[in-house]
Structures are given as C-alpha cells and as structure tokens.
Amino acid sequence: MDYRGYVNDLAAALSAIPVSEIDAVRxxxxxxxxxxxxxxxxxxxxxxxxxxxMACDFQKTTLAKEHHRISRRIRCIALSDNMPLITAWxxxxxxxxxxxxxxxxxxxxxxxLLVITASGNSPNILNALQAARxxxxxxxxxxxxxxxxxxxxxxxCIVVQSSDYGIVEDGHSVLMxxxxxxxxxxxxx
Numbered sequence: 001m002d003y004r005g006y007v008n009d010l011a012a013a014l015s016a017i018p019v020s021e022i023d024a025v026r027x028x029x030x031x032x033x034x035x036x037x038x039x040x041x042x043x044x045x046x047x048x049x050x051x052x053x054m055a056c057d058f059q060k061t062t063l064a065k066e067h068h069r070i071s072r073r074i075r076c077i078a079l080s081d082n083m084p085l086i087t088a089w090x091x092x093x094x095x096x097x098x099x100x101x102x103x104x105x106x107x108x109x110x111x112x113l114l115v116i117t118a119s120g121n122s123p124n125i126l127n128a129l130q131a132a133r134x135x136x137x138x139x140x141x142x143x144x145x146x147x148x149x150x151x152x153x154x155x156x157c158i159v160v161q162s163s164d165y166g167i168v169e170d171g172h173s174v175l176m177x178x179x180x181x182x183x184x185x186x187x188x189x
Contacts, residue, residue, distance in 0.1 A: 006166070008061065013162045013171050021158045025140050026182045028156060029074075032112045032138075033186060037065040038075040040107060040137075042099040042128055043116035046169045048080035050116050050142075050176060055081070057180040070187060077106065080112040099128035109136030117141070118150020129153040142167030142175055157163070 032039055039058060042053040055078035063070050079099045079127045080086070089098045103113060115125045115134040120143045129150060140151050141157035145168065151157055160171030 010170055011168050012168050014174060016161055017158055022178060024156050025158060026179055028138060029179060029183060030114060030139060030186050033074050033109060037111045038092035039078060039112045039114060040077050040079055040103060041114045042079040044122050045051050047116040050075045050172050051078040051080045054176045061180050062184040064184055064188060066188055074183060096123040096127050099124050100131035101129055102133045107135050107137045110137045112140060114140045114173050117150060118165050120150035125150060
C-alpha cells in the first residue's frame with residue numbers, strides 16, 4: 001500500500017478547494033445561526049456517519065467548554081439518524097423519499113439543508129434537494145468526484161475532486177471540522 005500516495009492525493013484534493021467556497025458555506029451557516037434557523041444534514045453510508053458527526057459537532061463542539069453560559073445554540077438535525085422513520089418511508093413509499101419527506105415535515109423557509117455525497121447522484125439526496133428548493137430551504141452540498149447531478153441543484157457546493165471514495169469522505173470530514181471551528185468562534189463570540 002502506498003500510504004504516502006494516499007496522503008498526497010488527499011492533500012492535493014483539499015488544496016484544490018477554493019477558500020472562497022468554504023467561506024461562502026461558513027457565511028450561510030453563520031446566517032442560519034444568527035437568524036435562528038435549523039440546519040438539516042443528510043447523507044448515505046459513510047456520508048450518513050459524517051452527517052451524524054456534523055450534527056453532533058454543530059450542537060456540542062461549537063459550545064466548547066462554555067455550554068453553561070451559551071443560550072443561543074446552533075439548531076442542527078441529521079436526517080439520517082431516525083432509523084424508524086427512514087425504514088417507514090423506505091418500506092411504505094420508496095427509499096428515494098427518506099430525506100425529502102422528513103424535510104417536508106420539519107423545514108421552514110430560510111432553513112439550510114446540507115447534503116454530503118461522494119457521487120452527487122443518490123436519488124434520495126437529489127429528492128431532498130428538490131424538496132428544499134420547493135420549501136424555500138437553502139441547499140449546500142459537500143460533494144465528490146465531479147459533483148454529479150447534485151452540483152446543478154445545490155445553491156452552494158464544495159466539491160472534493162477525486163474519484164477515490166476514501167479521499168472524498170476524508171475531505172468532507174476535514175471540511176466539517178473546518179466549518180465547525182469557524183462556527184464555534186461565532187457561537188462563542
């Protein structure tokens with residue numbers, strides 16, 4: 001195994017991301033926080049785990065050790081976390097609807113949907129993005145490869161350009177931690 005090659009490929013993929021795109025996503029999430037909006041996060045497989053991790057970090061890590069004094073907090077829900085609801089929509093309607101239908105129940109205009117997908121082509125992610133558009137929810141994508149179909153639907157996106165799932169998923173985790181650190185400064189501000 002060429003571990004050094006993997007590290008170099010990850011570094012190259014991260015270095016290729018324009019800082020302006022990261023700043024734009026940070027600004028969108030900071031605005032959602034300042035306006036009291038909810039951030040919804042969705043992903044499949046490893047990206048579902050990243051979505052759960054992101055919801056955890058946005059809700060807790062942004063508070064640092066100051067949870068006792070912070071009253072305004074980031075509202076964030078990972079749509080991939082409610083397994084009974086996911087299996088109900090998947091079984092009774094269609095797996096393609098598992099995120100979009102949750103969004104239709106929970107979202108308000110001005111909220112934010114952040115999707116995490118390596119391919120950018122998962123039907124349930126695309127349906128969630130379409131639901132967001134119909135509901136007036138801003139959409140952000142952490143995408144991979146060349147962005148897939150999601151790239152054209154997202155209001156904003158950051159593409160980790162690699163055809164290696166591991167590189168893409170690692171890149172999404174790095175982006176998540178970068179944005180969390182920026183949001184922590186805002187919440188603690």
